[in-house]
Amino acid sequence: MIDKTVASPEAALADVRDGATIMIGGFGNAGMPAALIDALIAQGARNLTIVNNNAGNGDTGLAALIKAKRVRRILCSFPRQADSWHFDALYRAGELELELVPQGTLAERIRAAGAGIGAFYTPTAHGTRLAEGKETRRIGDRDHVLEYPIHADYALIKADRADRWGNLVYRKSARNFGPIMATAAKCTVVQVRDIVELGSLDPEAVVTPGIFVKRVVKH
């Protein structure tokens, strides 16, 4: 019998190694898998590369992981916020490497990884400093920039409900990066509000089919 449910966030992340690349879902706090991040902090893996839209808010979640100095490098579109003080301090001290990526390019690089695409051309950022050093190409009447996929060892995401096969439905704008990050990682771990009986999620409404999911934790 397939059963992707795991007893605890700690059990779901026991095998994370130092140096891993980890995608973390959420846009600000909406969709951020806080219980999984807390478990990652307790687990102790260091030297991590983190992929997230932001670089932590306040003192909890991703901000706490950054504060604990577990992150070596972060790929994101919008690190600077009124309450991103832990990122700001370590970035200014030179202890945290930042790769700033336009938000749509970030999403598409994640999507491309999950879809097996080798690279893609996008018009976004052409002629700006975020395209410096990148291959460009004129296609039709527009200039484009070559961008490569972002693969990850783990994706930690939050959904609303799952079944034991790992099928997922999300809640409102907390969906954000969850469905694409789930496709782009070797091991996708999902924090859900509820685990329901197999067959009770409407197959027409499943957003992430279970093939993309390895572990499900109710929290």
Added chain:
Amino acid sequence: MNRLDKNQIAARVARDIPEGAYVNLGIGLPTLVADHLPRGREVILHSENGILGVGPRPAAGSEDEDLINAGKEPVTLLAGGAYFHHADSFAMIRGRHLDYAILGAFQVSVSGDIANWHTGTPDSIPAVGGAMDLAVGAKKVLVMMEHLTKKGESKIVERCTYPLTGARCVDRIYTDLAVIDVKPDGLHVVETVEGLSFEELQRLTGVPLKRMLTAA
């Protein structure tokens, strides 16, 4: 002269948004446009974190942390609205499905370059979000900004001195002084505020402006 305040600029932008338009409002000044769309005109607001049909701010106490806009403020969903993931959201933007992106700006150049994401100072932490995608992707890019900096310098410039967000992408500029179209042959003044002559606007702006027949 009758300089417009922020809400008056927003109201002026709102007048130009037609029924049925799909619109993204940038963080800051452009979000005010939502308050000035006339009742009964169906305009569908897009938020890049994954919402079409963004509704007004909820009543105090009924905020939902899973329902926020791109500025991370609580919002509501209109009947007919939809949620989607980030790759779909930016397919809508980059794929030219949005009719209008309304953006704030530090500077706009005569050729329609826009700078709005980075002041370029060495110690500032850069953050770009979806600005570069909106600049290249929307069918029409409208900029809303003060005409002059606090020092009185024109924010409409020959070449942007701040780092670019996008090149040759702005279609129209709305300021507290004027509405100006960016066209291949230069900047065309559509209208000026009451009491401001074309000549005075030209003097304040510092880059060549063209007079349209309909100018006030």
